[in-house]
Structures are given as C-alpha cells and as structure tokens.
Amino acid sequence: MLDLPDDDILYAALLARDPAWEGRALVGVTTTGIFCRLTCPARKPLARNCRWFASADAARAAGFRPCRRCHPLGATADGDPLVRDLLARLDERPDHRWSESDLLALGHDPSTVRRAFQRHFGQSFLDMARAARLRGAVASLTKGSPMIEAQLDAGFDSASGFRGAFARLFGHPPHRMRQGSDLRADWIDTPLGGMIAIADDQALHLLEFIDRKALPDGLRRLSAHVGGRVGLGRTPVHDLTETRLAAYFAGNAPLLQVPVRLHGTPFQHQVWQALQTIPAGQTRSYAQLAHAIGRPAATRAVARANATNRIALVVPCHRVIGADGTLTGYAGGLWRKERLIAIERGYA
Incomplete structure (x- = not known):
C-alpha cells in the first residue's frame, strides 16, 4: 500500500x-x-x-x-452491530424465508437494514437470504434430488418462484442444468461467502462470489463460449479449488495453484495473465498494470479487462487499486477487497 x-x-x-x-x-x-x-x-x-x-x-x-x-x-462490515447480528442469524437459519416482518420483530427498521447492507455489500439482507436459500437448492440438485424436493429445501412456496430465482442466478431454468454437459457448476463455501465454481476435468472456467450482481451475465457469457455445455455437478478440479481456497484463507497458500481456462479476447488474456504475476501481499495500480503488459496508454482498457475477470482470487483482480491507494473497482464488493488485502498482508 x-x-x-x-x-x-x-x-x-x-x-x-x-x-x-x-x-x-x-x-x-x-x-x-x-x-x-x-x-x-x-x-x-x-x-x-x-x-x-x-x-x-x-x-x-x-x-x-x-x-x-x-x-x-475486522472488515468494515464487522464494525456495524446491526450487520453482525443479522449475519449471525442468517448463518443460524440459512433456509429460513426471511421477510421485513422478521426484521421488525427483531426491532430493526427494514429501511435501515437495507441501507446498511447496500452500503457494505451492495445488496440487501433479503437478497443475501434468498441467495442462501438458493444455495441449498443447488446442493440438492447437484446430488440428483427431484425438482420439488430441491424447491422445498430452498424454502420457496412455488415452483415458478424457485425457477425465477434460479434463472436470475444462472441465466436459464434449473431443469436445463441437469441435462448432459461437459462443464459442471457447484457451490464452494469460503469465509467471505459462497462462490459458484464451474470446471471440467482439466481446468477451472469460472469462480465468482454468489452475490456478485454480474454473475448471471458471466454465466450466460460462459455458456455462450462453450455452446451451452454447462450443468450441475462436481469434478476433481472443484475439489482442488476448494482445498486450495481453504489453505489460502488459513494463511498457508499465497499462490492459488489451480489450472484455469480463460475465456476472452487476446488483450483480456494478457491482462488476466499479468494479474497472476502480482504476489500476494502486494498491489498495483491500473497504470502500473498497463505498463507491465507494454500498453502504458491503455489504462482504461486494463480497468475494463480487470472488471470482466470471471475467475476471482485465482486470477487476483482484487490486488489492483487506485493510483492514490483507494480500494476501488472490485465487483465482489469493497468489503471483500478490504478483507482480502488484509489477509494477504500476512503473506507479505
């Protein structure tokens, strides 16, 4: 810094x-x-x-x-008692269908809760609760559970509600995720929240935090790249990614050595590969990254390429900061960027 x-x-x-x-x-x-x-x-x-x-x-x-x-x-959100309380309650009851009535019963003003969570996480508490319920549905479908069982596990009252939430996340209805495919999507838990990992038997194709607003768009783009060959399931690359992430967050693995397959333009590939050369515990500005790839006038293009990275942490776009040192431009949320940089100071 x-x-x-x-x-x-x-x-x-x-x-x-x-x-x-x-x-x-x-x-x-x-x-x-x-x-x-x-x-x-x-x-x-x-x-x-x-x-x-x-x-x-x-x-x-x-x-x-x-x-x-x-x-x-702690991270910024840790300093907010309201946020700490509700996150703890969500951890205790991830399958509960949270509503504004629940917040009122706990003595919280829903508008205050909404502003606090939007400030820290870029989404509301109820959005986070829906994502937690959908996580259970993903796990059920991955294990081959019938659709109605997955729907009930997720806490949705209707099949249309479940399909709608699933489609917003993945870009298509859940039944299409159970057809034959070459790429498999599964959920990985981390200390900073759930992540969707998509991989085949050779490489990781996508790793995103579940609450990232651009996740559905990223999933649709990946699906287009591979001709729609994305389904639910798990591969050895998922297991490797989960193991390496656990070691990283425990302070034991500064380099996330996971094979990746990058989907983008040649320029984007150049930027993403340069990101992987930034050591844990160090940061770069967009201008420094542009110089590193031999394109000093392409600072804005580098920033756009950084923002379109679909393999979080393994391709460490969180290590790029503003020229003045501000923690800008992280689609996974500035609170996560803050926490990740704090974790990596230990590696330095």
Missing part, C-alpha cells in the same frame, strides 16, 4: 468519517490508548492526540488497543 499522506489530510478524513480510507489508515488516540477506523462514530480527538497507522499490526505494536465500537481488526 502507498505511504500515508500528511497528518492534516488524515485528520480531515477522520472528522468527515471518510469511508475512502477504510483499509488504508487507522488512528491511534494517545489520551485513551485506543486505535480506531477513521469512520468510527466515537467523539473525535484533538489533532495533537492522534497518531496514524497503515495497519492494525502497526497500531498494536505501538501499544494501542482496538476500539470496541468500530472493530478495526
């Missing part, structure tokens, strides 16, 4: 609770011995009582303790 700017810039960001500095800077308050996010809702200290740090490790090494209000050791 880039060096911290002048104290005056950081103090102004602290007073404004500027979210652009999430994951880039922390403030230690000498009068309390506590360090916080710049977005912390606590009363702001005087400028002379502030010390600035690029990481939580640096703040703790200087003798500061983490704030109990903004939780600076």
Whole structure:
C-alpha cells in the first residue's frame, strides 16, 4: 500500500468519517490508548492526540488497543452491530424465508437494514437470504434430488418462484442444468461467502462470489463460449479449488495453484495473465498494470479487462487499486477487497 499522506489530510478524513480510507489508515488516540477506523462514530480527538497507522499490526505494536465500537481488526462490515447480528442469524437459519416482518420483530427498521447492507455489500439482507436459500437448492440438485424436493429445501412456496430465482442466478431454468454437459457448476463455501465454481476435468472456467450482481451475465457469457455445455455437478478440479481456497484463507497458500481456462479476447488474456504475476501481499495500480503488459496508454482498457475477470482470487483482480491507494473497482464488493488485502498482508 502507498505511504500515508500528511497528518492534516488524515485528520480531515477522520472528522468527515471518510469511508475512502477504510483499509488504508487507522488512528491511534494517545489520551485513551485506543486505535480506531477513521469512520468510527466515537467523539473525535484533538489533532495533537492522534497518531496514524497503515495497519492494525502497526497500531498494536505501538501499544494501542482496538476500539470496541468500530472493530478495526475486522472488515468494515464487522464494525456495524446491526450487520453482525443479522449475519449471525442468517448463518443460524440459512433456509429460513426471511421477510421485513422478521426484521421488525427483531426491532430493526427494514429501511435501515437495507441501507446498511447496500452500503457494505451492495445488496440487501433479503437478497443475501434468498441467495442462501438458493444455495441449498443447488446442493440438492447437484446430488440428483427431484425438482420439488430441491424447491422445498430452498424454502420457496412455488415452483415458478424457485425457477425465477434460479434463472436470475444462472441465466436459464434449473431443469436445463441437469441435462448432459461437459462443464459442471457447484457451490464452494469460503469465509467471505459462497462462490459458484464451474470446471471440467482439466481446468477451472469460472469462480465468482454468489452475490456478485454480474454473475448471471458471466454465466450466460460462459455458456455462450462453450455452446451451452454447462450443468450441475462436481469434478476433481472443484475439489482442488476448494482445498486450495481453504489453505489460502488459513494463511498457508499465497499462490492459488489451480489450472484455469480463460475465456476472452487476446488483450483480456494478457491482462488476466499479468494479474497472476502480482504476489500476494502486494498491489498495483491500473497504470502500473498497463505498463507491465507494454500498453502504458491503455489504462482504461486494463480497468475494463480487470472488471470482466470471471475467475476471482485465482486470477487476483482484487490486488489492483487506485493510483492514490483507494480500494476501488472490485465487483465482489469493497468489503471483500478490504478483507482480502488484509489477509494477504500476512503473506507479505
């Protein structure tokens, strides 16, 4: 990450609770011995009582303790008690058909919940709950369960509702996913949420977080590339990907060595291959990536190619940041980008 700017810039960001500095800077308050996010809702200290740090490790090494209000050791969403509470409840009841009435019964205003989840994850809590229910349906269909059984497992009241949700995710109705195919789609759980992995017996073709808004479009494009040969199921490449991802998140595998098949233009291939050369724990700007492939004037084209990457983490587009160090442009959500970069600092 880039060096911290002048104290005056950081103090102004602290007073404004500027979210652009999430994951880039922390403030230690000498009068309390506590360090916080710049977005912390606590009363702001005087400028002379502030010390600035690029990481939580640096703040703790200087003798500061983490704030109990903004939780600076976790991702941005971890600092929001409402979000933490509802995510815990969703983990406990992933098959429950959550509604606004449930939120009201828990004492939450649905509009407040909606804004909080949109801010942190780019989608509502109810959207996340529907994705969790659909996950159960994918698992049932992958195991060969009858359609009605998969529908009930997913918690949908009608077959049309289930087919509609499935079609929005995959781009076509569920019955087509059970026909003969060469590529297989399955679900992989990670600490940052579920992912859809599509692979054949030789390589990984797609790996995306389930809640990414562009996932259905990505699935449709892949289907077009391979002539519609995508169905539900699992291959040895799925098992390998799941094992390597677990090691990566556990801090044991900085390089996700999974064979991949890239579907795109020659220029996109060039950008995606360059992404794979960025070591874990390091970042590059779009301009630096353009220079690395010998196309210094193609910064915008590089950014577009980065955004169209369909193999998350293995092709690490999250390691590309803004020229000023801001965590911009990650389709999987800035909160994930923040968490991934924090994980990879350990590898550095």
